[in-house]
Amino acid sequence: MQVLHDGLADSKYRPCPLLVKYVEAGWLGRKSGRGFYDYRGDEPVPTR
Numbered sequence: 001m002q003v004l005h006d007g008l009a010d011s012k013y014r015p016c017p018l019l020v021k022y023v024e025a026g027w028l029g030r031k032s033g034r035g036f037y038d039y040r041g042d043e044p045v046p047t048r
Contacts, residue, residue, distance in 0.1 A: 001015040001023065022028075022035060027047075029035035037044035 001020065005011075005013040005015065026032055027034040029037070030039050033040045034047065036047060038047050
């Protein structure tokens with residue numbers, strides 16, 4: 001995520017702080033079972 005921002009040196013490509021937080025926590029969506037939704041149950045549930 002940071003590569004595009006660093007490479008172009010343009011603030012419009014800075015990753016969203018919430019997205020950075022989720023990725024650092026390992027919340028990668030369906031792949032990890034959590035992300036913007038919690039996929040660990042039968043139905044996806046929003047995490048926020």
